[in-house]
Amino acid sequence: MRRDSDRLRFEIEARDGGARAGVLYTAHGEVRTPAFIPLATKGTVRGLESEEVAGLGYELILGNTYHLFVSPGPDRIADADGLHEFMGWKRSLITDSGGFQVFSLAHGGVADEVKGSGRPGGDQGSVVSIGEEGVRFRSYKDGSSLFISPEVSMEVQAKLGSDIALAFDECTPYHADREYTAKSTERTHRWLERCLKWHGENGPERQAVFGIVQGGVHEDLRRESAQAVSEAGVDGLAIGGTLGRNKEEMREVLAFTAPLLPEEAPKHLLGIGEVDDLLAGIALGLDVFDCAVPTRLARHGVALVPDPGNRFRLDLRRAGWVGSRDSIVEGCPCAACKYHDRDYLSYLSRAEELTAVRLLCIHNLTYMHELTTHARTAITSGSFHSYTRRVLDGEAPWTTA
Amino acid sequence: MRRDSDRLRFEIEARDGGARAGVLYTAHGEVRTPAFIPLATKGTVRGLESEEVAGLGYELILGNTYHLFVSPGPDRIADADGLHEFMGWKRSLITDSGGFQVFSLAHGGVADEVKGSGRPGGDQGSVVSIGEEGVRFRSYKDGSSLFISPEVSMEVQAKLGSDIALAFDECTPYHADREYTAKSTERTHRWLERCLKWHGENGPERQAVFGIVQGGVHEDLRRESAQAVSEAGVDGLAIGGTLGRNKEEMREVLAFTAPLLPEEAPKHLLGIGEVDDLLAGIALGLDVFDCAVPTRLARHGVALVPDPGNRFRLDLRRAGWVGSRDSIVEGCPCAACKYHDRDYLSYLSRAEELTAVRLLCIHNLTYMHELTTHARTAITSGSFHSYTRRVLDGEAPWTTA
Numbered sequence A, B: 001m002r003r004d005s006d007r008l009r010f011e012i013e014a015r016d017g018g019a020r021a022g023v024l025y026t027a028h029g030e031v032r033t034p035a036f037i038p039l040a041t042k043g044t045v046r047g048l049e050s051e052e053v054a055g056l057g058y059e060l061i062l063g064n065t066y067h068l069f070v071s072p073g074p075d076r077i078a079d080a081d082g083l084h085e086f087m088g089w090k091r092s093l094i095t096d097s098g099g100f101q102v103f104s105l106a107h108g109g110v111a112d113e114v115k116g117s118g119r120p121g122g123d124q125g126s127v128v129s130i131g132e133e134g135v136r137f138r139s140y141k142d143g144s145s146l147f148i149s150p151e152v153s154m155e156v157q158a159k160l161g162s163d164i165a166l167a168f169d170e171c172t173p174y175h176a177d178r179e180y181t182a183k184s185t186e187r188t189h190r191w192l193e194r195c196l197k198w199h200g201e202n203g204p205e206r207q208a209v210f211g212i213v214q215g216g217v218h219e220d221l222r223r224e225s226a227q228a229v230s231e232a233g234v235d236g237l238a239i240g241g242t243l244g245r246n247k248e249e250m251r252e253v254l255a256f257t258a259p260l261l262p263e264e265a266p267k268h269l270l271g272i273g274e275v276d277d278l279l280a281g282i283a284l285g286l287d288v289f290d291c292a293v294p295t296r297l298a299r300h301g302v303a304l305v306p307d308p309g310n311r312f313r314l315d316l317r318r319a320g321w322v323g324s325r326d327s328i329v330e331g332c333p334c335a336a337c338k339y340h341d342r343d344y345l346s347y348l349s350r351a352e353e354l355t356a357v358r359l360l361c362i363h364n365l366t367y368m369h370e371l372t373t374h375a376r377t378a379i380t381s382g383s384f385h386s387y388t389r390r391v392l393d394g395e396a397p398w399t400t401a
Helices: A050-055 A066-069 A072-079 A083-087 A099-107 A150-160 A180-204 A220-232 A248-259 A275-283 A293-299 A336-338 A342-350 A355-379 A386-391 B051-056 B065-072 B074-079 B083-087 B097-106 B152-159 B180-204 B219-231 B247-260 B274-285 B293-299 B334-339 B342-350 B354-380 B382-394
Strands: A009-016 A019-026 A031-032 A036-038 A059-064 A094-095 A127-130 A134-137 A145-150 A164-166 A208-213 A234-239 A267-270 A288-290 A300-305 A313-315 B008-018 B019-026 B029-033 B035-037 B060-063 B091-097 B127-130 B135-138 B145-148 B164-166 B206-211 B237-238 B268-269 B287-289 B302-304 B312-313
Touching: A019 A355, A019 B382, A031 A036, A031 A355, A031 B083, A036 A059, A036 A293, A036 A355, A036 B180, A050 B019, A066 A099, A066 A145, A066 A248, A066 B237, A072 A150, A072 A234, A072 B312, A072 B342, A083 A094, A083 B074, A083 B302, A083 B342, A094 B065, A099 A127, A099 A134, A127 A342, A134 A150, A145 A150, A145 A248, A145 B293, A150 A164, A150 B019, A164 A313, A164 B312, A180 A208, A208 A220, A208 B293, A220 A234, A220 A248, A220 B019, A234 A248, A234 A293, A248 A275, A275 A355, A275 A386, A293 B287, A336 A355, A342 A355, A342 B083, A342 B206, A355 A386, A355 B019, A355 B127, A355 B354, B008 B354, B019 B152, B019 B354, B029 B206, B029 B354, B065 B145, B074 B083, B091 B152, B091 B382, B097 B127, B145 B152, B152 B180, B180 B206, B180 B219, B206 B219, B219 B237, B247 B274, B274 B382, B293 B302, B302 B354, B354 B382
Parallel strands: A036 A288, A059 A094, A094 A164, A164 A208, A208 A234, A234 A267, A267 A288, B035 B287, B060 B091, B091 B164, B164 B206, B206 B237, B237 B268, B268 B287
Antiparallel strands: A009 A019, A019 A031, A127 A134, A134 A145, A300 A313, B008 B019, B019 B029, B127 B135, B135 B145, B302 B312
């Protein structure tokens, strides 16, 4: 681990049990943690302008290297002086390595697969070969042959100019056996060395690098990985790969993995962002969480609500909302809840109007931001445990601060 | 014509040649004219919240009775206290009669057909029968049989609670011959009487009714229609039906039709909203203009620009914008132009991202609002002719006020 480099500084301001409230200082400003990170997959948070995402309170978003690599390509973004300028985002930006998407092509399935619910993979995607050097795959855009290696990933991320780059790793799926996972994790460590070497020689001065801890559901592999990544000289650590088949297993894997990470490091949990999972992660001392779920749910007419019995979800496309004058969530400060009722939002969503996708995106991102902001306040005041309990009991995040 | 009823008052504040600057006072406030009217087809301006449309400066939008009749249905909207409340729109609202969409089903084609560029129709749509009583058609949503008559149209519009309702008419297409057009126009007049009778007995007190002048491209029929509609006791007049095969014919038909309308009436030109056509309509004393084109173009990646040689259009999806650091239009006050360049907007639009549709909608609606706002200023200062010339020569609306 590098500490307090010019690239990145992380200050822990308060602790409450395992949870902590901190501030990440990047080349583009401050990020208060714990923080949820919205995805700007292809250079935009779906349906929202960059200014609006900042207006919702977000200080950090994530761009997908794989998608941006395929289109519009790193050189075009570099010509625009990087992804910040390209998309008009003035605050902090993290990019992933491209590994997750590439390997989900190879292993079949995407996020569900990593979480164990997909079917075993094979060659369903368009990955041509995986080797020590890197991964060759076909562009989903035009079928052309593309290659990603640790060096290519870092070079692309250098061109994107993110504040935090993630090292190139193999994201191991649930169905991978122990032997495959062990070998893959070791290769990920070798790839991390190559990433850091390339970055040290060629990377942007103010770009930080996070290493990714792999090891699947195996405690000893996670331990080895946490140690290897910590010793590699990274600016922060992320937990990647499969966390098990279900929530119980995920909690178990996180419970033994999180404490293996260096205490003072900023810690990123990759791809996890459901309300209860996020609170569990915060309790374990994890700081930032990116996830496609809140915006993906919005596209399918689902709003986040304080209803633990329904996984905190309200399906506006199902029947039953005709005539409902209730807002999605009483007291929610978002535009969807301030100006509209369930009747209208349900109609719009079933009619597949863009306005519905957008309003639900705004609601779900507001909900996640409120959740982490009030978690932060609770940590600061030493009431994180009771805050968590109340949210899990069905109170809205903003009523329990 | 009714004059200065409780329903609607129209004051002409300034004249410049045939053009005039006025204010429409509806039950929901003032509408400064000349005005472009964005379409909230299905209860939302595609991709924009109602608050945002107001924020762009618009004081009047149009809801489509046909679409809202099919889904979510007038009773559901009435239960929400009308379309204003349903969609959260606090300013003035006009609804069309449903006739345009129903007849474009019957006559084949839609807007292009009315403008003469479509092919002759027949039974391509799902209209089952057209008769003196009304029109029977099949719902595009679930195939159920629906019926619209003058009384049904007015009843639906009463339930929508718009400030201005349009009388139910047959929108005659270009390919209709003189005899059909003459008979259809006479029927439209009988339908107008039925509309006004129903409305007088059952309509909302503060809802105004505009009658529609038909007659196709035939001067004598337009004259008869203008007289019949004027004498029927309407609150304003709209020009509907085909205006010819091309822009030249449209200008000719408008040139003889517009002067047939009562001087003091608010005058609505239906379905026309290209930059040059709108200026031509304003010069002829027309006051409000609704049109799907600006928002439809946005969905296809086309932005409005001061380029008369290209019909004021810039196609962001065509090649050639890679690396362009120019905004769509220099000096345009919209969010798309303020924060983004052609390079990014072109990429987003080709990637079919919702954010692109939305940003281009905002740009195109800003452009149309600037066009009419500055036209109004020019009329007030007696410089409308030179304003028009400069816009047609390629100056941006806001640089020529």
